[in-house]
C-alpha cells in the first residue's frame with residue numbers, strides 16, 4: 304500500500320492549495336481525485352474575489368477579507384512555481400442595483416463617472432452612441448468597489464503544475480469509497496482500485512464531500528449555470544447587478560453568471576436558463592449584443608445548511624475537513640490553505656475557526 308504523510312481527497316483549488324502548503328512544510332502529500340484535477344467547481348467558477356462584498360455571510364467576512372489580501376502573493380507564488388501566467392485583474396467591481404444597498408467600502412458613482420471609468424460598460428461604443436445604462440440610470444444606483452478577479456481555469460492549471468513541481472503526488476480517476484481507520488484513528492483511504500495509507504486525511508471533495516463515510520457531512524451540490532461571450536465592447540470591471548454578474552477576462556471573454564439550483568449532480572445547461580442569463584446581462588450592458596456566445600457550462604458548488612465552510616478536524620482523530628466553500632471557494636483558497644495547514648500541523652490558526660467546526664452539524668441534529 305502506497306504511504307504518505309497526508310492524503311487530500313479532492314484536487315479542486317482547495318485541495319491543491321492545501322497540498323502545496325503542506326508540501327512546503329516538508330510533508331509527503333497524495334491528492335486523490337475522482338475525476339481530473341481541477342475540472343469541477345474550481346474550473347466553473349467566475350473568479351470574483353469579493354472579499355468586501357455584502358453577500359459574504361457575516362461570520363465569514365474576516366476570512367474573506369484576509370484571503371482577498373493574500374491573493375496577489377498567492378498567485379505570484381503559483382506563477383513562480385509553475386512558470387505559467389494567471390490572469391489576476393485589478394480594475395475593481397462596479398455595482399449596479401435598483402435596491403441601492405451597497406457594502407460600506409463601496410464608493411457611489413454618477414452615471415457620468417461610470418462613463419469615464421468603463422466606457423465599454425456604459426455603452427458608449429454602441430453604434431447609435433446611446434449610453435447603455437442611461438435609459439435606466441434614474442432607477443438604479445451605481446457604486447465602485449476595490450476588488451480583484453482571477454481566471455479560475457488559469458489559477459487551477461498553475462496550481463496543478465506547481466503541485467507537481469513540488470512533488471505532490473496525484474491518484475486520479477477513481478472516487479474514494481471510504482476512509483480507513485485503525486484503532487479509531489484515520490489511517491488511509493480506499494478507492495475502487497487501490498488503498499492508500501496516511502495518518503492524516505483531509506476531505507476537500509467539494510460537492511462530493513458528503514458522499515463517503517465515516518463522518519456524515521451535510522454538503523450538497525448547488526448548481527450554477529454560466530456562459531461566456533466574446534467580441535463585444537471591451538469591459539474592464541467586474542459588474543454585479545441584481546440578477547447577474549459579468550466578469551471580464553484579459554483575453555476578451557466576458558463570463559456571465561449564475562444560477563443557484565438544487566439539481567443534484569446534473570451539470571447540464573438548458574436553453575431557457577442561458578437565455579435568461581443572457582437577457583439579464585444585456586440589461587446591464589446592452590453593448591454585449593454585439594458579442595458572440597463563446598461557451599456555456601455549469602458547476603456544482605459545495606453548499607452547507609448555514610452556507611459556511613467546514614474547516615476543522617472531524618470527530619475521528621486524524622480526519623480533517625476543508626470544504627463547503629459554497630460560492631467562495633476561489634476567494635477562500637489561500638486562507639483555507641493557511642489555516643488548515645496550521646490546524647493539521649498542530650499550530651494555532653491565524654484566525655478563529657469556531658464557526659466552521661464540523662461538529663456544529665451534529666449539535667444541530669441533537670436539538671429538539
Ligand code: GLY
Nearest residue numbers: 349560561630631
Ligand atoms: N461566486 C459566484 C457564484 O457562486 O456564482
